[in-house]
Amino acid sequence: MSFDTSTGGNPLLSALIASVLLAACASPNPDAAFADLNKTVAGRIPDAVVWRTGGPEDAAVDARVDALMAEPLTAQSAVQVTLLSNRGLQARYASLGIAQADVVQAGLLENPVFEIMVRPSTEEGTNIELGLMQNFVDLLMRPARIKLAEAEYDVTKLDLAAHLVAFVGDVQNAYYAHRGALGTLGVAKEVAGTARNGANLARAFHTAGNISDLDLATHQADAGDAHVKLLESEEEVGDSRIELAELLGVSHNAKWTVSSRPPSLPDTQVKLTGLEQQALKNRFDLTAHRAEVRAALAELGMEEDFRLVEDADLGVSAEKEPDGAWLIGPVFEIPLPLFDQGQTRVASATMTLRRAQDELAAEESHVRLQVKRAADSMVLARQRAVHLLGTVLPLKERIVRLTLAEYNYMLESPFHLLETQQEQNESYRMYVEALTDYWMARADLQAAIGGGPLKTQPAASSQGDAS
Numbered sequence: 001m002s003f004d005t006s007t008g009g010n011p012l013l014s015a016l017i018a019s020v021l022l023a024a025c026a027s028p029n030p031d032a033a034f035a036d037l038n039k040t041v042a043g044r045i046p047d048a049v050v051w052r053t054g055g056p057e058d059a060a061v062d063a064r065v066d067a068l069m070a071e072p073l074t075a076q077s078a079v080q081v082t083l084l085s086n087r088g089l090q091a092r093y094a095s096l097g098i099a100q101a102d103v104v105q106a107g108l109l110e111n112p113v114f115e116i117m118v119r120p121s122t123e124e125g126t127n128i129e130l131g132l133m134q135n136f137v138d139l140l141m142r143p144a145r146i147k148l149a150e151a152e153y154d155v156t157k158l159d160l161a162a163h164l165v166a167f168v169g170d171v172q173n174a175y176y177a178h179r180g181a182l183g184t185l186g187v188a189k190e191v192a193g194t195a196r197n198g199a200n201l202a203r204a205f206h207t208a209g210n211i212s213d214l215d216l217a218t219h220q221a222d223a224g225d226a227h228v229k230l231l232e233s234e235e236e237v238g239d240s241r242i243e244l245a246e247l248l249g250v251s252h253n254a255k256w257t258v259s260s261r262p263p264s265l266p267d268t269q270v271k272l273t274g275l276e277q278q279a280l281k282n283r284f285d286l287t288a289h290r291a292e293v294r295a296a297l298a299e300l301g302m303e304e305d306f307r308l309v310e311d312a313d314l315g316v317s318a319e320k321e322p323d324g325a326w327l328i329g330p331v332f333e334i335p336l337p338l339f340d341q342g343q344t345r346v347a348s349a350t351m352t353l354r355r356a357q358d359e360l361a362a363e364e365s366h367v368r369l370q371v372k373r374a375a376d377s378m379v380l381a382r383q384r385a386v387h388l389l390g391t392v393l394p395l396k397e398r399i400v401r402l403t404l405a406e407y408n409y410m411l412e413s414p415f416h417l418l419e420t421q422q423e424q425n426e427s428y429r430m431y432v433e434a435l436t437d438y439w440m441a442r443a444d445l446q447a448a449i450g451g452g453p454l455k456t457q458p459a460a461s462s463q464g465d466a467s
Contacts, residue, residue, distance in 0.1 A: 028104050030097035037096055040161045044451030045168045047080045051093050069256045078175045079168050086249035092160055099156035106149035110138045129319045144302040151295035158288035169447025171247045173440050178240035180436025182260035187429040188233035195226035198418045262435040265385055268456035272375055275449055279371045280364060282450030289360040296353035303349045307342025371448045378441035385434035396424040
């Protein structure tokens with residue numbers, strides 16, 4: 001809707017100009033939007049988010065990254081490095097500024113159009129018509145547009161917050177995977193060394209005529225298999241280091257280290273009750289889906305309210321005659337909704353709403369299963385680690401000790417002693433893998449419930465985390 005009026009002291013025109021100037025005062029503020037993001041994710045991720053904008057503040061960020069990388073990385077310091085240096089995350093922050101700019105744009109009125117028409121007259125003088133046109137419906141739609149843009153801004157912010165929580169989980173997962181790979185490599189080196197010693201001993205026995213060609217070939221093949229597993233472990237370490245480096249946003253060739261000792265089980269156990277409900281309440285992606293539903297509702301309401309009058313014009317026309325007299329009268333233009341009654345726009349908005357509602361229901365189901373899967377994996381991994389540490393490894397150690405005693409009395413062959421040592425190494429490798437699986441599953445669970453610390457209680461038994 002628009003109006004057309006002269007410039008001569010019209011109060012309606014003055015009010016319109018004032019509204020235009022007031023709306024024009026608004027401007028985007030990316031820093032405020034980023035502060036809003038930090039407030040949203042506070043307590044859900046281990047550290048604050050920093051936006052590198054190319055200013056002098058980046059030097060302090062680089063110094064902080066260098067200080068963190070100078071020490072062996074922990075799961076928390078790895079996350080800190082990622083939040084400071086991962087350029088992929090930095091690129092995503094711009095989307096928040098774009099969404100915030102869209103909110104400001106939604107609050108702006110369309111620019112007015114000044115119009116002047118001069119028509120020669122057959123009589124003495126000239127016809128002059130002046131006008132200043134402004135879309136009137138645009139003013140009426142402004143609150144609805146702002147509401148829709150704010151809902152879409154919330155979706156962008158919550159999507160970004162959900163990505164940050166998931167990304168933190170990925171970093172922790174990759175950290176524990178790399179640390180576990182280093183621990184497995186240590187075991188593989190022990191196994192390969194023991195197998196090599198066995199092959200060398202077999203060669204000496206074969207030379208002395210104490211074992212057959214078949215026995216020699218068997219021990220040599222065992223040593224070859226152990227070397228292949230060592231090479232596979234080295235490859236896994238390299239791959240996991242590259243994956244972690246990519247998430248950290250640093251070079252894999254840089255001089256950063258991770259402890260090769262697997263982290264032990266904590267003395268506390270995670271409380272498993274209420275995790276699904278906590279996830280449904282706290283997950284940012286679910287909150288974003290709910291915001292999408294609200295945005296779809298706002299869009300549908302706007303289409304239903306303005307579908308018939310979106311292009312209507314209302315105003316006042318003023319024309320100066322050649323004799324100097326002004327002719328003033330109202331102008332009202334409205335399209336006849338004979339063919340296009342906005343029904344397609346309403347139908348599209350309705351389907352958008354239905355899709356958003358179905359996506360929300362589907363995501364809620366997915367989140368429940370995600371929490372269940374991570375919790376089950378964590379519990380079973382802890383049970384494996386507890387059983388290996390408390391039962392299997394002590395037995396393996398006792399077997400090696402007893403076999404060594406019998407070997408010293410020449411009651412056992414050296415090859416049997418080496419075999420028991422290899423079995424002990426294999427059990428320790430399983431223990432390292434169980435610890436790695438536990439911490440990776442715990443990181444997955446923490447991300448699955450929406451970030452933040454997991455509720456724990458003292459470990460009451462050796463059967464896993466508390467239910």
